[in-house]
Amino acid sequence: MIGIGGQPLFILPFGDIVLYFTPFTLTLFIFALVFTVLVIISKPERQIDIVFGGDAYLAKEISISDMKFRRFMAIACGLASMGAMVTGDIFDFALFTSLVGICNVGIVAAVKSRHVQNAAYQYGLVAMSATVPLFAGAAIVAATTGTLSILQLALPGATKVPLLVKALLTLGVMGEGMAPFYAAKAEMFRAPGAPYVIMCSLSSLLIFLRVIEVVLTV
Amino acid sequence: MWNEYSVGLALVMISAVIGFLALLREQDDLHRLLIIDLVEIPSLAIIALLGTDLAEALILPGLVVGIAELLALSQIYVTKEGLRKRPVRGLHIEVVEHAHAPVIIPALLVGYGIVLSGFTGGAVAALGAIFFVMSRGSTDSYELVEMASGIAWAAWIASFFVFMFFPQYWYAGVMGAAVGILVKVAAKMTLVGSMWGEAE
Numbered sequence: 001m002i003g004i005g006g007q008p009l010f011i012l013p014f015g016d017i018v019l020y021f022t023p024f025t026l027t028l029f030i031f032a033l034v035f036t037v038l039v040i041i042s043k044p045e046r047q048i049d050i051v052f053g054g055d056a057y058l059a060k061e062i063s064i065s066d067m068k069f070r071r072f073m074a075i076a077c078g079l080a081s082m083g084a085m086v087t088g089d090i091f092d093f094a095l096f097t098s099l100v101g102i103c104n105v106g107i108v109a110a111v112k113s114r115h116v117q118n119a120a121y122q123y124g125l126v127a128m129s130a131t132v133p134l135f136a137g138a139a140i141v142a143a144t145t146g147t148l149s150i151l152q153l154a155l156p157g158a159t160k161v162p163l164l165v166k167a168l169l170t171l172g173v174m175g176e177g178m179a180p181f182y183a184a185k186a187e188m189f190r191a192p193g194a195p196y197v198i199m200c201s202l203s204s205l206l207i208f209l210r211v212i213e214v215v216l217t218v
Numbered sequence: 219m220w221n222e223y224s225v226g227l228a229l230v231m232i233s234a235v236i237g238f239l240a241l242l243r244e245q246d247d248l249h250r251l252l253i254i255d256l257v258e259i260p261s262l263a264i265i266a267l268l269g270t271d272l273a274e275a276l277i278l279p280g281l282v283v284g285i286a287e288l289l290a291l292s293q294i295y296v297t298k299e300g301l302r303k304r305p306v307r308g309l310h311i312e313v314v315e316h317a318h319a320p321v322i323i324p325a326l327l328v329g330y331g332i333v334l335s336g337f338t339g340g341a342v343a344a345l346g347a348i349f350f351v352m353s354r355g356s357t358d359s360y361e362l363v364e365m366a367s368g369i370a371w372a373a374w375i376a377s378f379f380v381f382m383f384f385p386q387y388w389y390a391g392v393m394g395a396a397v398g399i400l401v402k403v404a405a406k407m408t409l410v411g412s413m414w415g416e417a418e
Contacts, residue, residue, distance in 0.1 A: 014382065091276055091279075095279050095280075095283060098283045099283070102283070102286055102287055102290055105290055105291070105294070106290060109290070109293075109294045112297075114298060117294055117297060117298035118298060120294055121247065121291065121294050121295060121298060124290065124291045124294060125250055125251065125254060125291070127287065128254045128258070128284075128288070128291065129238070129241065129254050129257060131258060131261060131280075131283060131284060131287070132234055132257055132258065132260060132261040134261075135261045135262075135264065135265060135280050136234075136260075136261055136264040138265075138276075139264045139265040139267070139268060139273075139276065140227075140264065142268055142272060142276075143223060143267070143268055148272075
């Protein structure tokens, strides 16, 4: 298997579900791991609004339970991204990706602000409709080639996955990993809690990179 | 070219497109959520079109992910619209004599569910349990049921580890998984709607 991922360094066959690391996915996995550890140990920031033209500033008060929930969601998001990085099964990848989508919604939805919740709701709608092309793509891969294993599909003699199916998969991941693009909707990122919101962007970046590898390999 | 799979796929794709068109035209947030739930059904149908054992195994996680997203989004909707729990008094249905439903019906359902075992059995047994709880008007706390569900889930996972690491004990694995999934599905279905807690 010579793709952009390089030779697999480590293969763990777990029943018919195979986990493997290539230099490419290993890098992404380490990224996700480091950020998850950072989320676990770091203390959330206090957001401070400064009034222009004066000395006044005000610190926003965020309840502990709020922060606990967001930290839990960020850790879950990190775990889901790690899973999406190591899995060697296209359907598993689709599942982990939609899990990342749910966790991203959860990270921002805990903020008790109407604007933030509106943005999170709209993003959630996009993520939910993206599960249709995502799972459809994964299922049609199984239907056309008879296997879901990326390692099998990467073999030279394997049936190639139709281009349309690759497009469906990519479309699905685009919908699920939409969070950073909602940065245009600044409300979502105006939400306090620095390390947790970054997890949205990071996980989306990781699943984008991984789906590119998958689409180019199979 | 046009075998059964292609025809089915085309039909499902057309229905998905119709759903997305409806989504495009709809402006109300709640209705869009409902339409998206409708649109998710074609995605399950595409998986089901595989028509193999694998499809059966893949539909379940797909369904679970869809339900999880639906629950999360509806919770966000409730919070963002500031909806409160309204006290609902019992339905005003006139009955000649107020009496509990006979216990024999839920007992039969639960018994049949245990015979069936697995997912189907869990669903049938849960139907019996829900019928029992509803007809008795019970307002007990469900901590014990939640705990049973958790333990059953752990037993189910443990059985999978038996399959993977000790394949020679497959019979114990089958029994553990069957009982675990039975109790888990039954407990889950009874719990639907009761774990959200009280609205503030």
